[in-house]
Amino acid sequence: MEIRIRKAGIEDLEAFVDIYKSAYRNMQEYAYRKERNIKYYFKWLLRRDREGIFVAEIDGKPAGFVACDAMWHSFFDEDVGEIHEIVVAREYRGKGIGKKLMEAAENYLKSRGHKKIELWVGERNYAAKKFYEKLGYTAGEKVGRWIRMVKEI
Numbered sequence: 353m354e355i356r357i358r359k360a361g362i363e364d365l366e367a368f369v370d371i372y373k374s375a376y377r378n379m380q381e382y383a384y385r386k387e388r389n390i391k392y393y394f395k396w397l398l399r400r401d402r403e404g405i406f407v408a409e410i411d412g413k414p415a416g417f418v419a420c421d422a423m424w425h426s427f428f429d430e431d432v433g434e435i436h437e438i439v440v441a442r443e444y445r446g447k448g449i450g451k452k453l454m455e456a457a458e459n460y461l462k463s464r465g466h467k468k469i470e471l472w473v474g475e476r477n478y479a480a481k482k483f484y485e486k487l488g489y490t491a492g493e494k495v496g497r498w499i500r501m502v503k504e505i
């Protein structure tokens with residue numbers, strides 16, 4: 353199984369929609385459900401940071417995405433490297449794809465001068481929380497049903 357990470361663009365819209373739906377199938381309370389909204393979301397992510405979206409391909413087939421933002425100003429009034437989204441298709445979970453995508457995201461944000469990375473996770477998204485903790489993220493403030501996690505790089 354060969355995992356290849358490359359930059360994503362608007363041509364990956366349909367693949368993003370499929371993988372997003374697959375990733376959030378059992379976690380819909382934190383996700384967009386309507387296809388129209390998922391498409392709009394992908395376009396918003398691209399507008400936020402055109403260089404910051406990466407796709408993982410397995411033998412040439414998209415299996416996961418990560419979306420970063422090198423120009424994000426956080427809720428807590430600091431400039432941080434933000435990770436807005438990470439999704440891995442259900443059938444490809446547990447194979448190290450998420451970890452590879454996070455490495456690509458961290459390298460990208462580091463290359464843009466960031467020393468601190470921020471992301472938000474749904475309070476009941478225990479799997480993602482464990483995943484981030486494994487990768488060195490620490491849970492902090494809670495805003496509504498979202499928990500802020502940060503990592504110094």
Ligand SMILES: CC(C)(COP(=O)(O)OP(=O)(O)OC[C@H]1O[C@@H](n2cnc3c(N)ncnc32)[C@H](O)[C@@H]1OP(=O)(O)O)[C@@H](O)C(=O)NCCC(=O)NCCS
Pocket residue numbers: 375376379437438439440441444445446447448449450451452472473474477478479480482483484486
């Ligand atoms: C979270 C997600 C991206 C993880 O992707 P993945 O490709 O399965 O993760 P990996 O295989 O790279 O796992 C990396 C590490 O995290 C750990 N991990 C992953 N999922 C885990 C889980 N459910 N419970 C405990 N640990 C987990 C792995 O054991 C692995 O540790 P290791 O390196 O010591 O073996 C994926 O489950 C997903 O798409 N979830 C739905 C969408 C979502 O919740 N996104 C986050 C929104 S904030």
